[in-house]
Amino acid sequence: MTDIQTRARTATDWIRKNCPSIPNTALVLGSGLGKWIDSAWIQKSIPYADIPGFPVSTVEGHAGALLVAEIKGTPAFVFSGRFHLYEGYSPREVTLPIACLGLLGTENLILTNAAGALNPLFATGGLMLLTDHINMTGHNPLTGPNVDDWGPRFPDMSQVYCPALREQAMQAAMNCGQRLEQGVYVAVAGPSLETPAETRMYRIMGADAIGMSTVPEAITAHHMGLKILGISCLTNKNLPDCMAQTSHAEILDQANASSDALGSLLSALIPNLGGRHG
Numbered sequence: 001m002t003d004i005q006t007r008a009r010t011a012t013d014w015i016r017k018n019c020p021s022i023p024n025t026a027l028v029l030g031s032g033l034g035k036w037i038d039s040a041w042i043q044k045s046i047p048y049a050d051i052p053g054f055p056v057s058t059v060e061g062h063a064g065a066l067l068v069a070e071i072k073g074t075p076a077f078v079f080s081g082r083f084h085l086y087e088g089y090s091p092r093e094v095t096l097p098i099a100c101l102g103l104l105g106t107e108n109l110i111l112t113n114a115a116g117a118l119n120p121l122f123a124t125g126g127l128m129l130l131t132d133h134i135n136m137t138g139h140n141p142l143t144g145p146n147v148d149d150w151g152p153r154f155p156d157m158s159q160v161y162c163p164a165l166r167e168q169a170m171q172a173a174m175n176c177g178q179r180l181e182q183g184v185y186v187a188v189a190g191p192s193l194e195t196p197a198e199t200r201m202y203r204i205m206g207a208d209a210i211g212m213s214t215v216p217e218a219i220t221a222h223h224m225g226l227k228i229l230g231i232s233c234l235t236n237k238n239l240p241d242c243m244a245q246t247s248h249a250e251i252l253d254q255a256n257a258s259s260d261a262l263g264s265l266l267s268a269l270i271p272n273l274g275g276r277h278g
């Protein structure tokens with residue numbers, strides 16, 4: 001067994017023993033995107049530091065706890081805080097919580113993030129559903145010996161973001177009267193933001209939004225057969241020809257400001273996802 005397999009198994013066994021239920025849906029909250037979660041919905045909050053084998057999140061805006069919650073009556077795991085490559089974690093460590101979900105048998109995974117808008121038509125503060133991604137992190141969490149029990153050596157990536165979940169998300173947005181853009185997310189390793197020349201290159205490559213997470217998680221989840229939905233909160237415009245300065249503080253402020261819109265969408269969507277536990 002590889003070290004990461006042992007850590008994932010240890011963490012999974014611990015979660016199984018210590019969580020009142022194993023929900024069928026899990027949500028990963030991006031930077032600053034958690035304030036809509038009503039404290040009354042949280043059955044249990046487990047600091048990552050308590051889960052053996054788990055890394056610990058080091059970024060401002062990421063609480064670092066696994067919540068066992070009921071979102072409008074539907075059970076869900078909520079990862080409040082994630083791990084990023086720029087924190088110095090290996091690609092396997094960054095995606096360890098996702099591997100645990102695969103081992104636990106959770107079926108639906110919603111990945112959210114704070115991202116810069118590369119598409120000039122997309123507004124700051126808006127939400128974008130991921131139709132696809134481009135991995136420019138320079139890393140892949142599946143590098144190294146394949147864990148055959150988890151998935152195939154060469155996973156097909158022709159449809160990473162589940163069309164049925166995307167359709168449901170579009171429907172939920174319509175029911176909430178919300179605009180939901182659709183586009184391609186490019187992931188970079190960070191932590192530096194982009195130069196204008198880089199921004200121009202990523203736009204020419206076909207990306208609509210850019211961030212520093214989500215893609216390693218999506219690769220691991222897809223490898224293990226989870227159904228994935230990705231949603232970016234567009235915290236800033238990242239346009240080569242009128243590039244404004246931005247900062248992590250500004251990104252967090254905008255994510256906080258958009259968090260309620262994301263919350264309305266997810267509260268409308270999650271109870272309709274269905275599956276093993278409804």
Ligand SMILES: O=P(O)(O)O[C@@H]1C[C@H](O)[C@@H](CO)O1
Nearest residue numbers: 030031113114212213248251
């Ligand atoms: O976890 P997410 O992708 O929301 O975090 C993004 C990427 C960086 O951590 C940060 C950049 O400011 O926001």
Ligand SMILES: Nc1nc2[nH]cnc2c(=O)[nH]1
Nearest residue numbers: 114115116210211212238
């Ligand atoms: N790389 C990158 N990550 C972000 N996260 C939020 N905004 C941005 C951005 O403009 N670029």
